Amino acid sequence: MLGKKTIKGRIGFLLAILLLVSFSLLPFAQILSTSLKHQYDWGNPSLIPQTINFDAYKELLGLTEAKQVEIPAAIQKILNNPKLPQDKKEAIAAKYTANDNLFPFGKYMLNSVIFSVGAATFSLVFSVMGAYSISRLRFKGQVVIQRSVLFVYMVGGVLLMVPLYQMAMNIGLASSLWGSALCIFLIYIVQTLPVGMYMLGNYFRGIPFALEEAAMMDGCSRQEAIIKVVLPLSLPMLATVFIYCFIIGWNEYLFASVFLKQYPEFHTLPLALQELFVSKNAIWDRIMAASMLTLAPIVICFLFASRFMKGGKTDGGVKG
Amino acid sequence: MAAIKLNNIIKNFDKTEVVKGIDLDIKDGEFVVLVGPSGCGKSTILRMIAGLEQATAGEIVIGERVVNDIEPQNRNIAMVFQNYALYPHKSVKENIVFALRRLKVDQDEIERRLKEISEMLQLDALLDRKPADLSGGQRQRVAMGRAIIREADVFLFDEPLSNLDSKLRSHMRTEIGKIHNKFGRTSVYVTHDQVEAMTLADKVVVLHGGHIAQVGTPMEIYLNPVNIFVAQFIGSPSMNIVEGTLFNDHLEIDGYKLPRNKLTNVAYQSNIEGTGMLVKVGIRPDFFNDKAHFPASEETFDFKNIKIDLIEPMGFDKEVLFTLSGQPVKARLDLRSEIKIGQNIDLLVDLSQVLIFDRETEQRL
Amino acid sequence: MIGVSIQSTGEYMTPLEKAEARFGWKLVAPTILILSLLILYPLTYNVYLSFFDVQLNGSKTFVGFENYLKLVSNPDYYAAIWTTTLYLFGTVVGTTLLGLAMALLLRDPFKGRGLVNAAIMLPYVAPVISVVFGWQFLFDPISGVVNYLFVDVLPIWSERSNLIGDPDSALWVVVIFDVWKHAPIAYLLILSKLVSISSEQYEAAAIDGYGPIGRFFHVTLPELYFVLATVVLLRLIWNLNRFEDVYLLAPNVETLPIFTYYQAFTGVIDQGLAAATSVIQLAVLSVFIWFYIKKVMKW
Numbered sequence: 001m002l003g004k005k006t007i008k009g010r011i012g013f014l015l016a017i018l019l020l021v022s023f024s025l026l027p028f029a030q031i032l033s034t035s036l037k038h039q040y041d042w043g044n045p046s047l048i049p050q051t052i053n054f055d056a057y058k059e060l061l062g063l064t065e066a067k068q069v070e071i072p073a074a075i076q077k078i079l080n081n082p083k084l085p086q087d088k089k090e091a092i093a094a095k096y097t098a099n100d101n102l103f104p105f106g107k108y109m110l111n112s113v114i115f116s117v118g119a120a121t122f123s124l125v126f127s128v129m130g131a132y133s134i135s136r137l138r139f140k141g142q143v144v145i146q147r148s149v150l151f152v153y154m155v156g157g158v159l160l161m162v163p164l165y166q167m168a169m170n171i172g173l174a175s176s177l178w179g180s181a182l183c184i185f186l187i188y189i190v191q192t193l194p195v196g197m198y199m200l201g202n203y204f205r206g207i208p209f210a211l212e213e214a215a216m217m218d219g220c221s222r223q224e225a226i227i228k229v230v231l232p233l234s235l236p237m238l239a240t241v242f243i244y245c246f247i248i249g250w251n252e253y254l255f256a257s258v259f260l261k262q263y264p265e266f267h268t269l270p271l272a273l274q275e276l277f278v279s280k281n282a283i284w285d286r287i288m289a290a291s292m293l294t295l296a297p298i299v300i301c302f303l304f305a306s307r308f309m310k311g312g313k314t315d316g317g318v319k320g
Numbered sequence: 321m322a323a324i325k326l327n328n329i330i331k332n333f334d335k336t337e338v339v340k341g342i343d344l345d346i347k348d349g350e351f352v353v354l355v356g357p358s359g360c361g362k363s364t365i366l367r368m369i370a371g372l373e374q375a376t377a378g379e380i381v382i383g384e385r386v387v388n389d390i391e392p393q394n395r396n397i398a399m400v401f402q403n404y405a406l407y408p409h410k411s412v413k414e415n416i417v418f419a420l421r422r423l424k425v426d427q428d429e430i431e432r433r434l435k436e437i438s439e440m441l442q443l444d445a446l447l448d449r450k451p452a453d454l455s456g457g458q459r460q461r462v463a464m465g466r467a468i469i470r471e472a473d474v475f476l477f478d479e480p481l482s483n484l485d486s487k488l489r490s491h492m493r494t495e496i497g498k499i500h501n502k503f504g505r506t507s508v509y510v511t512h513d514q515v516e517a518m519t520l521a522d523k524v525v526v527l528h529g530g531h532i533a534q535v536g537t538p539m540e541i542y543l544n545p546v547n548i549f550v551a552q553f554i555g556s557p558s559m560n561i562v563e564g565t566l567f568n569d570h571l572e573i574d575g576y577k578l579p580r581n582k583l584t585n586v587a588y589q590s591n592i593e594g595t596g597m598l599v600k601v602g603i604r605p606d607f608f609n610d611k612a613h614f615p616a617s618e619e620t621f622d623f624k625n626i627k628i629d630l631i632e633p634m635g636f637d638k639e640v641l642f643t644l645s646g647q648p649v650k651a652r653l654d655l656r657s658e659i660k661i662g663q664n665i666d667l668l669v670d671l672s673q674v675l676i677f678d679r680e681t682e683q684r685l
Numbered sequence: 686m687i688g689v690s691i692q693s694t695g696e697y698m699t700p701l702e703k704a705e706a707r708f709g710w711k712l713v714a715p716t717i718l719i720l721s722l723l724i725l726y727p728l729t730y731n732v733y734l735s736f737f738d739v740q741l742n743g744s745k746t747f748v749g750f751e752n753y754l755k756l757v758s759n760p761d762y763y764a765a766i767w768t769t770t771l772y773l774f775g776t777v778v779g780t781t782l783l784g785l786a787m788a789l790l791l792r793d794p795f796k797g798r799g800l801v802n803a804a805i806m807l808p809y810v811a812p813v814i815s816v817v818f819g820w821q822f823l824f825d826p827i828s829g830v831v832n833y834l835f836v837d838v839l840p841i842w843s844e845r846s847n848l849i850g851d852p853d854s855a856l857w858v859v860v861i862f863d864v865w866k867h868a869p870i871a872y873l874l875i876l877s878k879l880v881s882i883s884s885e886q887y888e889a890a891a892i893d894g895y896g897p898i899g900r901f902f903h904v905t906l907p908e909l910y911f912v913l914a915t916v917v918l919l920r921l922i923w924n925l926n927r928f929e930d931v932y933l934l935a936p937n938v939e940t941l942p943i944f945t946y947y948q949a950f951t952g953v954i955d956q957g958l959a960a961a962t963s964v965i966q967l968a969v970l971s972v973f974i975w976f977y978i979k980k981v982m983k984w
Contacts, residue, residue, distance in 0.1 A: 016790055024804050026823070027865075028819065031815065034822055042828045043828045045834075129712040129715065129716070130712060133710075137712070138702070139705065139710060140706070149720070150974075152720050155974075158945055158946065158966075159728065159970070160723075162959045163731040164723070164727050166734060169743035190720065193716060193719065251813055269812075269814065270814035284828075287818050292815070298811060301810075303803065
């Protein structure tokens with residue numbers, strides 16, 4: 001419409017698209033590139049590595065032999081001191097020999113998967129119930145609940161971190177390993193539930209009421225109508241909401257840092273990556289490889305979700 | 321099979337009264353059409369019978385049961401929705417047999433009924449398709465099939481033809497009539513289209529503003545409307561209403577004096593003063609005849625020298641427009657009347673079909 | 686008695702309506718419970734905490750309004766407000782303009798639009814923690830492409846500098862990062878409105894003699910007015926709370942959320958003060974949300 005038919009217009013259009021796509025993808029390209037480069041190659045502004053180096057990935061995924069780490073001479077001296085009790089010695093030695101360089105990526109990923117998939121599952125179940133209720137059933141207080149959900153949806157985590165931490169402290173959850181894990185789990189549910197309810201509520205409102213009424217005329221109770229008609233029709237949206245909630249949990253850093261920092265065995269990927277980043281130097285390739293591996297599930301989910309979304313299933317059943 | 325009885329049904333949405341006290345008897349096997357303009361409450365009444373809305377007050381009886389507190393799924397009712405409401409994720413076949421599958425009806429029985437119904441509705445070739453792949457008329461037939469296969473006590477139709485084009489609509493109308501004749505189930509049919517009401521109904525219920533305006537057979541409603549609203553709502557083109565003055569012995573319209581003793585449909589009042597009583601007079605366009613082609617008699621009145629303002633040829637018929645008492649009036653004549661705009665014509669009217677309404681209340685006198 | 690009765694108030698519910706309401710409450714009950722317990726109660730509790738001197742281990746001493754007084758006399762607080770204001774201004778303007786440009790560019794279908802769409806949506810879905818490292822590398826003073834570009838290729842700057850290390854420039858890096866990450870949302874919102882503008886309106890404007898630019902100002906912009914306002918409001922609401930995107934990329938940029946986080950969990954810990962900061966921030970946020978619910982959702 002805006003003169004795209006002329007040659008000049010076409011070239012300008014293509015250039016603009018190219019610029020836009022480059023801007024969007026440049027950081028990703030940089031991550032991929034650096035993760036595959038040898039250290040001597042980092043200063044090279046070209047995105048294409050001189051030689052491709054998979055070491056960082058191999059190391060993160062545990063595909064290489066654990067490197068035998070040299071114990072520094074100074075430490076060796078301390079260890080040789082006969083006055084030091086044996087258990088102290090072992091503790092110090094363990095600190096330096098026990099694959100200290102190895103970043104247990106698999107464990108962190110598993111933690112992230114457990115927290116985000118678990119929370120997303122609960123969130124999805126509760127939001128299906130809640131969204132159906134506020135979008136479909138008539139009862140007093142419905143509007144108030146609806147508005148409250150929207151309000152709560154927009155209240156960010158920063159405003160809740162102090163009171164939630166204090167609440168967890170008061171009932172003694174924050175000071176135990178499993179208590180903290182439980183807190184994170186609950187917090188991830190509460191962070192995703194309003195979003196899920198909001199998305200599903202809008203979606204359910206779009207499903208013609210007549211379909212459920214038809215099911216009731218066919219002898220279904222309300223519950224049966226939900227299970228046999230509404231949910232099958234909502235499958236793409238259910239998948240999308242699940243993925244969306246999963247992404248929120250997967251990406252979350254703030255509460256993980258507040259509740260889980262002191263429990264390394266429960267670190268999630270964002271927390272572990274940040275700890276790795278601030279604790280070491282000159283390990284760009286490993287950081288980048290870890291970033292790629294953190295990114296990958298999300299990109300796959302996203303591509304899946306956007307494909308799934310296209311089959312809008314309600315058209316055809318109802319006109320108008 | 322069941323009769324339906326509505327006892328003083330009231331429905332309020334929040335503070336708005338939508339249905340204002342409806343009493344209605346529907347006999348077993350009867351085909352009743354609820355007709356009226358939008359907002360008259362007809363769909364709400366249907367949905368209350370179905371149980372999809374709850375009556376604010378009053379009693380709904382289906383068969384022997386008061387159903388007010390019975391869930392819709394337990395009322396044994398089948399319904400055809402305005403937008404068909406087919407399950408988009410199920411095939412045509414699964415749409416039709418959904419209710420039977422739920423009831424765990426024997427597989428052979430399901431197949432038998434499906435075969436019968438799909439043949440009757442010409443759906444055999446479409447059974448494996450999804451609703452999205454069907455035309456409007458096909459979806460309509462699937463919706464019918466889904467309702468019929470249930471063998472429910474009562475059939476409800478909520479403006480089932482309003483989304484079809486006019487040709488398909490008249491075809492499906494005939495089909496619905498046939499199906500009713502075949503199965504003879506109690507049916508309640510909601511429409512705003514008076515043609516559907518006239519052609520399908522055993523009994524027409526005309527609704528207006530949440531009240532029943534009139535109940536009767538299609539012909540009773542057509543010939544004997546109780547008020548101007550019903551008179552104009554039923555019949556196409558709609559009834560002409562003009563101002564007139566009623567005297568003891570005659571009815572005067574724009575200088576024409578119609579002898580009163582022949583207006584057989586009018587309650588006779590002999591005590592009207594000489595100044596006359598202002599009334600509204602209704603004459604259907606169909607009851608005007610061209611004097612050149614129609615024998616005058618004791619029962620007819622001759623509107624002499626009517627000047628024609630406009631002619632709308634419709635094929636066999638033509639609608640001619642003229643003015644009486646300053647108001648436009650339509651008459652339907654056939655193709656034998658060769659008249660031109662601006663010409664004068666003598667029109668005969670069957671006096672028994674001239675209806676007189678109160679000027680204020682618009683009720684029949 | 687079979688549910689048939691006349692009422693005068695309109696409060697009466699038939700048994701079936703009651704059953705429906707009961708079912709409705711049953712379904713939302715878990716949601717209400719969890720949201721009240723973990724959001725509404727904490728927000729209230731936060732107000733309570735703001736009147737106490739609160740230690741990390743949970744011990745509290747009532748101090749009245751002291752936290753608030755400390756806050757208003759703290760120059761760092763005003764610095765954080767100013768940083769937040771600049772951050773909000775930069776991100777709101779940047780996101781809206783870029784989103785608009787993207788929507789205008791990608792409105793008409795062309796071959797490969799699906800791929801381009803996926804590419805520009807990627808920054809939005811990608812985990813912050815992953816992409817911040819890419820950005821940090823881009824701005825790295827020694828190896829980063831940005832310094833290479835502006836110092837070596839186009840000598841605009843005289844020497845390499847650590848843009849993320851310096852809080853003043855880091856603020857703008859963080860703004861660009863946010864625009865990069867959230868323009869896709871603005872794009873989606875604006876695009877959905879843009880494609881709904883009928884071509885007849887453009888044809889009518891063209892017949893009236895408007896060129897492409899005139900059509901943009903006389904047809905497109907007035908139609909987009911509402912959705913643009915929505916985008917601005919949503920950016921304000923979300924970015925006022927933005928924590929990870931700032932903290933992980935440049936922890937030295939102290940917007941209000943970062944300021945609060947530092948008060949609550951690092952250095953000299955003062956959770957009561959952090960609570961007071963959150964209370965004030967919630968008040969401001971509530972105004973935005975109220976506007977959103979009233980004006981955009983029209984409830």
